[in-house]
Amino acid sequence: MKVTVVGAGAVGASCAEYIAIKDFASEVVILDIKEGYAEGKAMDLMQTASLMGFDTKITGSTNDYARTADSHIAVITSGIPRKPGMTREELIGINAGIVKTVSSNLLKHSPNVIIIVVSNPMDTMTYLVHKTTGIPKNRIIGMGGALDSARFKYRLAEAMEAPISDIDGMVIGGHSDTGMVPLTSHATRNSIRVSEFLSEDRLQQVADDTKVGGATLTKLLGTSAWYAPGAAVSSMVQAIACDQKKMFPCSTMLDGEYGLSDICIGVPVILGKDGIEKIIDIPLSAAEKAKMKESADGVSKTNGLLEL
Ligand SMILES: NC(=O)c1ccc[n+]([C@@H]2O[C@H](COP(=O)([O-])OP(=O)(O)OC[C@H]3O[C@@H](n4cnc5c(N)ncnc54)[C@H](O)[C@@H]3O)[C@@H](O)[C@H]2O)c1
Numbered sequence: 001m002k003v004t005v006v007g008a009g010a011v012g013a014s015c016a017e018y019i020a021i022k023d024f025a026s027e028v029v030i031l032d033i034k035e036g037y038a039e040g041k042a043m044d045l046m047q048t049a050s051l052m053g054f055d056t057k058i059t060g061s062t063n064d065y066a067r068t069a070d071s072h073i074a075v076i077t078s079g080i081p082r083k084p085g086m087t088r089e090e091l092i093g094i095n096a097g098i099v100k101t102v103s104s105n106l107l108k109h110s111p112n113v114i115i116i117v118v119s120n121p122m123d124t125m126t127y128l129v130h131k132t133t134g135i136p137k138n139r140i141i142g143m144g145g146a147l148d149s150a151r152f153k154y155r156l157a158e159a160m161e162a163p164i165s166d167i168d169g170m171v172i173g174g175h176s177d178t179g180m181v182p183l184t185s186h187a188t189r190n191s192i193r194v195s196e197f198l199s200e201d202r203l204q205q206v207a208d209d210t211k212v213g214g215a216t217l218t219k220l221l222g223t224s225a226w227y228a229p230g231a232a233v234s235s236m237v238q239a240i241a242c243d244q245k246k247m248f249p250c251s252t253m254l255d256g257e258y259g260l261s262d263i264c265i266g267v268p269v270i271l272g273k274d275g276i277e278k279i280i281d282i283p284l285s286a287a288e289k290a291k292m293k294e295s296a297d298g299v300s301k302t303n304g305l306l307e308l
Contacts (some may be wrong), residue, residue, distance in 0.1 A: 001025045001241045004068040004110070006102050007077035008032035008041045008060065010223065011118055014230025015075055015237075017045055020056040022234060024241050029068050031061045033078070038062060069109040073237050075143075076102050076129075079119035081224040088120035088176055088214075089302050096306060099125045100132050107133060114139045114240055114275040117251070118233060120224075122175045124302045126251045126264040131308050138275040142251025144175025145266035146232035149249055151213035152182050155206045156189075160197050166190050172249050172266045173295035177215055180266075181291045182207040186282075239271035246271055247280065257281045259289070260296050263303070 003019055005012045008030045016028050032038040042060030049055070061067040068074065079095035082088060099119050106113055115133075117126045117140070126142030133140070148171035157164040169187030173179050184203050187194045195203065209216070217225040239246040250269045254260045257279050258267055268280040284292060 001073075002027045002029070002071045003237055003241070004029045004031060004071040004074040004106065004113075005077065006031050006074065006106070007079065007119075008034070008038040009077065010081070010226035011229045011233070012075070012077040013041045013045070014226040015077065015118075015233040016041070016058060017048075018231050018234035019237055020045060020049070020054050020058055021052050022238055023054040023056055024238055025056050028056055028058045029061060029071070030058065031063065031065070031068060033063050035062050065105040065109050068106060071106070071110040071113050073114045073116065073240055074106045074110065075116045075118060075233055075237065076106075076125075077118045077233075078102055082120065082218055084219045084222060086218075088122070089124075091120050092124060092302065092305055095119045095121075095125060096128055099128055103129045103133050107135065112139075114141070116233060116236060117142045118229065120175075121302050123179075123251045123264050123266070123299045124306065127253070127299075127303050128306055128308075130253050130264065131306075137253040138277065140253070140264075141236065141269075141271070141276055142175070142264055142266070143229070143233050143236060144251055145171055145249025146236055147229050148175065148180050148182075148210065148213065148266070150228055150232060152187070152206070152210040155209045155213075156187060156194055156198075159202055159206050160189060160194070162189055167194075169194070170249050170268060171210060172268065173292055174265055174299040175251065176295075176298060177212050179295035179298045180211045181288060181295055182210050183288065185285060185288070236271055240273060240275060243273040244271070245277065250276065252276050252279060254279070258284070258292055260292075263296055263299055265296055265299050
């Protein structure tokens, strides 16, 4: 199983590291446009192999896509991250050009590759890959909900003073500060609804903190986060590589599900060897439906800025 990670920056390197540590891929190729950068990250990571106990071979490449040939899965993290005070949507101008070129180059050397899009604004970048490559929709997956759900569970555990392993919960909708829809009514602690433990106000605070999870970290770090994004991508790559049939909220092209069409937005899907193997269309409350509609309107507005 060969995995390519485009972008050797914070998220790309973290993602490659977690994939290697989990030791399910035979090879990870990191590619970056910056001369020598991917080679350096790959060598540094390989020098952790004997310490961390993995056999995954990690190599680096400066923009040579021939080195990525016959990849099963490719992760696109190339592009600029936001700075404090910026929205993800403001990154569209530069990142759209990068994502378009990168996906086309990847497909020249790996025509059957499954693409995971991370670069922001992620839902719009996922839509762009659909519109410009024409590959089947099961092979184009946007990463946002897996991260936002991990942040939701972190905030729920914090509010309940509970271990995170007790918590289950999911965030759907657009991967933006205003677009995320934390499914508070479905979240549980050991199958008991979280509303049994937390007041309505506290739950609203959890949802609000989740939605600005990325912005909070960007303010603290001066750039966007990488550990949790890298871990989220690595779990999705593992689900595909190991045909786990695991459920994650992912950005996917909808065709009537959730009452939406011609849009990529976060909904629960099953990830297995074919990429997105199923979209799970769960019934939402009237309030959740309204939030999802509002979120989709925001994503469509950003999609409208693309020059297709
Ligand atoms: N979807 C999510 O949940 C999520 C989470 C975190 C970050 N992000 C996004 O991921 C992207 C990367 O973030 P980061 O913190 O790793 O940024 P970074 O600046 O650390 O790394 C980006 C890398 O991309 C490389 N790059 C730029 N153009 C390229 C090209 N044409 N080909 C190959 N490589 C190229 C750069 O040289 C750099 O090394 C950003 O757009 C960020 O907003 C998304």
